Amino acid sequence: MTANSIPSLYVHVPFCASICSYCDFSRQVYNAETADRWLDAMERELHARADGLKPETIYIGGGTPSCLPLFQLDRLLTLLDPYTEEVKEYTVECNPELRDRRVIECLASHRVNRISIGLQTADPSLLKTCGRRHDAADVKRLVDQFSACGISNISLDLMYGLPEQTMEQLEQSIAFALSCQPRHLSLYSLTIEPNSVFGKKGVQSCDADLEADMYECICSILREHGYLHYEISNFALPGYESRHNTNTWEYRNFLGIGYGAWGMEDHCRYTHADTLRNYLKDPLYRNVTELTEQERMFEAVMMGLRLRSGISLQRFSELFGTTPETCYPNTVRTLRERGLLAETDDRLFCTEQGWPLLNSLLVEFMEEAQL
Ligand code: SF4
Numbered sequence: 168m169t170a171n172s173i174p175s176l177y178v179h180v181p182f183c184a185s186i187c188s189y190c191d192f193s194r195q196v197y198n199a200e201t202a203d204r205w206l207d208a209m210e211r212e213l214h215a216r217a218d219g220l221k222p223e224t225i226y227i228g229g230g231t232p233s234c235l236p237l238f239q240l241d242r243l244l245t246l247l248d249p250y251t252e253e254v255k256e257y258t259v260e261c262n263p264e265l266r267d268r269r270v271i272e273c274l275a276s277h278r279v280n281r282i283s284i285g286l287q288t289a290d291p292s293l294l295k296t297c298g299r300r301h302d303a304a305d306v307k308r309l310v311d312q313f314s315a316c317g318i319s320n321i322s323l324d325l326m327y328g329l330p331e332q333t334m335e336q337l338e339q340s341i342a343f344a345l346s347c348q349p350r351h352l353s354l355y356s357l358t359i360e361p362n363s364v365f366g367k368k369g370v371q372s373c374d375a376d377l378e379a380d381m382y383e384c385i386c387s388i389l390r391e392h393g394y395l396h397y398e399i400s401n402f403a404l405p406g407y408e409s410r411h412n413t414n415t416w417e418y419r420n421f422l423g424i425g426y427g428a429w430g431m432e433d434h435c436r437y438t439h440a441d442t443l444r445n446y447l448k449d450p451l452y453r454n455v456t457e458l459t460e461q462e463r464m465f466e467a468v469m470m471g472l473r474l475r476s477g478i479s480l481q482r483f484s485e486l487f488g489t490t491p492e493t494c495y496p497n498t499v500r501t502l503r504e505r506g507l508l509a510e511t512d513d514r515l516f517c518t519e520q521g522w523p524l525l526n527s528l529l530v531e532f533m534e535e536a537q538l
Pocket of ligand 1: 183185186190191230231
């Protein structure tokens with residue numbers, strides 16, 4: 168596959184100003200000298216892997232891209248400039264602590280047109296519990312600063328199921344998020360990862376029933392306010408659905424650059440070196456997993472059913488020359504009979520009743536595929 172046929176580029180920044188209690192991502196506390204060496208390595212990887220790349224979306228995530236000081240962020244964005252010619256959506260994740268107006272102007276000057284901000288919760292005590300250093304007012308200020316620089320396509324991340332979080336705290340956080348008028352909202356329930364601070368302290372997961380009630384509460388409030396529930400954990404005002412993530416849910420290839428990034432090309436998934444130190448030594452190393460056709464079909468179903476609109480049968484046919492119903496005849500038939508799946512001429516999708524049960528539906532697909 169040539170780089171110019173890959174529609175999306177993901178770049179991972181593995182640095183943060185501090186480490187949140189729930190996090191086990193590939194990141195470490197920012198260090199200027201390591202970040203310089205990481206930028207050298209990124210430059211090498213981009214030159215080797217992205218020749219001719221003309222993606223329609225770029226997403227810089229992390230980590231915290233906005234923890235890079237101006238000169239390093241500018242260098243990163245300058246390295247990516249050659250790939251922005253046909254970009255429609257260019258997203259950078261920012262933490263609410265970002266205050267430097269020059270950084271915001273720098274992002275805008277490099278054609279960044281979408282910002283994802285980690286609000287998580289508006290409650291001060293829960294923010295403290297999570298090890299977050301910002302408050303809700305920082306988020307509002309940052310949204311206003313970006314708007315003033317011409318970037319009004321803002322997405323907010325919101326977490327639920329936090330330790331001892333009440334329904335009232337959640338409702339207040341949703342109300343606060345709405346007051347910032349984001350175009351897009353992503354929801355995350357807290358998962359206690361063994362390697363996170365929470366995991367090491369033995370913090371328990373939220374009660375499953377309360378977590379389900381919280382999810383329902385968020386969904387109904389956001390729908391009332393005109394947000395489309397277009398993916399199981401994502402909401403957008405009409406026209407502001409994430410193109411980058413939709414490419415992933417539609418099972419399209421993407422190039423992943425940087426330690427901590429994974430990518431998908433030529434029927435293979437790959438990650439990079441297992442530590443930042445090893446990445447700096449060999450940024451071109453890829454740990455490649457070749458997927459069988461059965462595995463790829465299951466992944467396409469798993470990703471596609473996350474979308475409200477479901478799986479495009481035309482796209483599935485382009486990828487595999489067949490239909491989901493031919494691959495999983497018993498599962499598709501019985502789930503349809505139970506009112507959990509439905510189909511139009513071009514799409515297979517979960518019904519309102521089936522969508523919240525997606526994980527158990529996928530188990531049935533998996534069992535039929537004998538994966
Ligand atoms: S949650 Fe985000 S900001 Fe917090 S440590 Fe993890 S990557 Fe960094």
